[in-house]
Amino acid sequence: MDLDGDTLMYVIDRTMGDFKYFHMDLPNNGKVLLSRTVDYETIQELEVIIHAVEMTTRERQRTTTRVRVVVLDGDDQYPQFLPCQYMSHDGLRVCVSPVYSVNITAGEEPTGPFVFSPGPIYAEDGDKGIMTPISYSILSGPGSELFQIDNITGSVSHINTLESMPGPAMFHIKVMASQVCDSRKFSLAEVKIRVLAPNKYAPRFTASQYKAFVQEDNNPVALVSTYNGRVLNLMPSDGDFPNGTNPRIQLSLANISNHSKLFQITQSGFLIARANLLQAPQTFNVKVIARDEESGETANSSLIITVLARGQAAPRDPSEPQPLFPQPDLPIIAAGLGVLGLLFAILLFLLIRLVKSHRLQQQQMSQTSLMTEKHPTVSLKWFQSVNPSKSSPQGEEQGYQNAAYTETPGEENPGLEEARLVPAKTDGQSVKQQKRMPAVAVISPGNQCIGNSPCRNKQELSGGDSDHGTPIQGCGDDPSNDGRRGHQSTEASASGKQQ
Known part of the structure; x- marks a missing residue:
């Protein structure tokens, strides 16, 4: 103004x-x-x-x-469940309701409201300057009749004991938060209730401290091992499961220094190291945490990791008994096996030669036995076989040929006489007889000239032709002398033209 x-x-x-x-x-x-x-x-x-x-x-x-x-607040916002997860949409911040979860154990009596994660069920008016009162309720759905909620505080509890609870082990229910003065302004949140079997045992590592080794290498990924080079596995056991393996175990490494950049653990219990960032003889102390996602129980264990030089083997387990003899190197074992194989081959070759020689000797003995069977009264002291593959150019007789034989005198002929064989003639020509070593045939006293004896077969000693020699007189020529013991020996002289 x-x-x-x-x-x-x-x-x-x-x-x-x-x-x-x-x-x-x-x-x-x-x-x-x-x-x-x-x-x-x-x-x-x-x-x-x-x-x-x-x-x-x-x-x-x-x-x-x-x-x-x-600026004064107006009633233009809806209730919001907390803790609120804000997300951007067209430049505005939008509150997304969280998911509440809880684990309950079967067989437990109701003792109070459930304790949810990430926090208790709570909602407030979106108009911060007005803060209209909120009312809670459970929407109808599977399992909604088993639980109840306080409409003012939002606390949830079960109505019946868990033994009488049918259906699945997981319940999903919807909780609604609405303004008391205007029920058309409301929000919904999901609640997960998981029913667990009675938990008697907590997860447990097999040792409170592990000793591990890893070699420095150019590769970015390497498995961490323990004594004797065995791959290290850090999976804890849970006595609530028949096989001791709890699928709800979550493994992690404690945030200590920069270990999370050098080591990672898988959910199967294997530890992976970035070998290209490690140098011998570094040592790291890592803490491993195992958490049961259902019961919330945890187990801890420490891990001492030693970095080995490239190519260096992991040490032996000190708890194992030491061997009496040092373990030999593989090249020495291979060389020893090669030498043994060579010796075995040589022995096998010698054995085969010995068997063949023995078989040849057996064949010769069989031929000797066969000859003895054909002439039972003749005992061969020495013989030489003629190679049947070589034919005689003069048509000589093949087989066993004796140059001389002797008879054993009987009672009437005490002396020994030699019977000499002369070369036979064929077609007026003298046949060159093959050179033979002398053989001795012994006729035992008392044997009769029967069968295939030399004195019985006169033609054999005379060369097969009576015209070319004088036959040997045998005792078997006189049938009247059946009772006489012994026989007489005669000397056969060659007849014909001397060569």
Whole structure:
């Protein structure tokens, strides 16, 4: 207001404050209007600077004022479950309801409300300046009749004992939070209730401390091993399971120094190292944590990892008994096996030669036995076989040939006489007889000249032709001498032309 009554013009300072939210209705009436909607959840207070300037005077005197605008909250927001997970959408922050979960054990009597994760079931009005009261309820669905909720506090508990609870071991129910004064403004949240078998045993590692080794290498990934080069496995056991393996175990490494960059553990219990970042003889102390996702129980174990040089083997387990003899090298074993194989081959060759020689000797003995069977009264002292593959050019007789034989004298002939064989003639020509070593035939006393004896077969000693020699007189020629013992020996002389 001007005391002189001069006309004033009002101008918003567009260099400072929240001028973008305001504008003047008319330059001379001083009415300030909002240019856009104001959200209480975004901004609770505005400030604008307005100038008043004289329009009808030469001096153009002016004045300035600062206007503060307080934003009041309106009932335009819905209830929100906490803790809220905010997400951006078209430049706005949207609250996403969390998922509440709890594990309960079968057979336990109701003792109070469930303790959920990540926190208790709680919702509040989205209008922070109004904070309208909230009411909770469970929507109808599978398992909703087994649980109850406090409509003011939001605490959930079961109605019946777990033994009488049918259906699956996991229940999914919906909880609704609505304004007391306006039930059309509400929000929903999911609640998971998992029923567990009675838990008697906590997860447990086989040792409170493990000793592990890993070789430095250029490869970025390497499995960590323990004594004797065995691959290390850190899977804990759980006595609540028949095979001792709990599928709900979650393995992790404690955040100590930079170990998380060098080592990682799989859910199967194997430890992986980045070997290209390790150098011998570094040593690391790593803590392993095993958590049962159902019961929430945990187990801890420490791990001492020693970095070995490239190609260095892991040491032996000190708890194992030491061998009496040092373990030989593989090349020595291979060389020894090769030598044994060569010796075996030589022995096998010699054995085959020995068997063949024995068979040949057996054949010769069989031929000798056959000859004896054909002439039972003749005992061969020496013989030589003729090679049947070589035919005689003169048509000589093949087989066993004796150059001489002797008879054993009987009672009437005490002396020994030699019977000499002369070469036979064929077609008037003398046949060259093959050279033979002398053989001795012995006729035992008392044997009769029967069968195939030499004295019985006169033609054999005379060369097969009676015209070329004188036959030997045998005792068997006289049938009247059947009772006589012994026989007489005669000397056969060659007849014909001497060569």
